[in-house]
Amino acid sequence: MTAAVRAKGASRTKVDWFLLFMRVALLSLIAIGLLAFFAQQLDPNNAFARWRHGGDAAHTLTGDQYKGLVVTGLSQGAMYGLIALGYSMVYGVLGFINFAHGEVFMVGGFTGFIMANKLDEAGYWEGGAFIPAVLFTILVCTLVSMATAVIMERVAYRPLRGSPRLIPLITSIGVSFFIQNAVILLFGPGAKGYPSNPDWLQQKRSLLGLVEIEGIKIVVIVVAALSMYALWYFVERTRTGKAMRAVSEDKEIASLMGINVNRTIVTTFAVGGAMAGIAGILWGLLFRSVIATTGFLPGIKAFTAAVVGGIGNLGGAMAGGVALGGAESLAPLMLLEPLGVEGASQLRDAVAFTLLILVLLIKPTGLFGERLSSEDRA
């Protein structure tokens, strides 16, 4: 029981005090970290910085470095957001977390690996053929991930419809292991490399003279933004999207309207899978390597992003993804490094999950989440 749902007037229990302590401690850490950061930017040789860095001055962050971190965070966050959409949509419609969704993303990355290498062998991964080749690859990855998600629903989840929610949840962990191991069986356990991107994509280019960005990160951000816009349009403006929102709110009444609930659920998986597939190929293009376990950490992070944004809320999933990517990228150098934490850049994962805990402590429904009624909470 958190303070947020504690009945008014009830006295605080030990757990409440502990939660309050955690909130205060985390927020103070952030406040002190930020203060220390601003202090070191103004005077790298201030007393606090010298104390925390064993007598040395702090390393200040230059404007360009800072911009670079923002861009990295944004591109990473855009991919988290794309994956998070799938978690959120399936949760909205079926009320369970599909932990195998990270594997749908990984399948997209592997499809990209196969496509990119085949196209590279045929000589299409460079020069003027590159752009159509990449677009074609994105399309195929989207379709393969979509198919993976749809088959998953048909084979693993539909037979469990109507059973307690814990059962599909545990099944999804099983599905996740199954897909990971199937990929190891097919491609071996090693990392698979993408062919090099053309030089013009690797080079940094200036955007409005404000910031230098590697071309590939621009591609990631632009493709992710376009996909999110397409999804938003689909959900908010089309008849099928309307049906999807109706099903996520009340299946019985949706079917009374004549909506085919099963087909709508399949559509939900398909659309969520497509977004994960796009994230998969973008991930591959950016990091140029995939491995059977590629889906695990981004999957968990995207789930975190969905919860941070408010699970079931699509705008929240996107915002949560970007917030998480940004925090991962910025917090180590803006909060931890000024506090004298060594190797702060290695702590990105810790930052991500601390953000999750922080949001759950302060706003349990997520940034944009609505309060769930008791019947939704099972």
Added chain:
Amino acid sequence: MSDQKPILEFRDINTHYGAVHILKEVNLAIYPGEMVCLLGGNASGKSTTLKTLLGMVTPTSGEVVLDGEVVNDKPTSYRVERGITMVPENRRLFKRLSVLENLQLGAYLRTDKDGVERDLERIYSMFPRVKERLSQKAGTLSGGEQQMVAMGRALMADPRVLLMDEPSMGLAPSLVRTNFELIQQIHEEGIAIFMVEQNANMALSLADRGWVLQTGRVVLDDTADALLANPELRKSYLGEA
């Protein structure tokens, strides 16, 4: 009326939830344009009757007949397309969707765009308050307004038979009368109404005929006037000693 063919019929319907026998040999018939009501206490099988009519519950024996066709194994959407729809108990609007979206979903299966536009206009003129709130989320409306949207949503399906599950449930007493006036108004447009109601007095004063359901069995089947005069019924439903 008896020379017309019924739109919707139950022939010796039995339903079970697991081992529990809910409806027992129920026979009903709804004719075009009439207003009928089904009365009964808690757990008498009223909701199951509605769900069976709509195909959300499949009977274990007997026939659900729509326009002379046995539709036992047809899905809800099939029946909605052929003119059956329901205003559910407690309205059950899509609270996070806008009022307009709720109305549009009522016409989900319709392909005649002009007809849909015309029906939207008709609903605006019936419920001017609804028109003012089209872009608002349905969950933010007052109970009375939600009732209007729920009826509007059902009318958007262009039904011939409108099933109403406890239309006065959860409404402020002052709204109950307005609500029945609305039902009357819909009925006057030629739509048959099948009403399930606890408020037997009000329901019977509007309806042509009625049935009384008791533990899944039809115990009374008569004209509304006869039912109103029935001493047994007065005792059990109209609160007279």
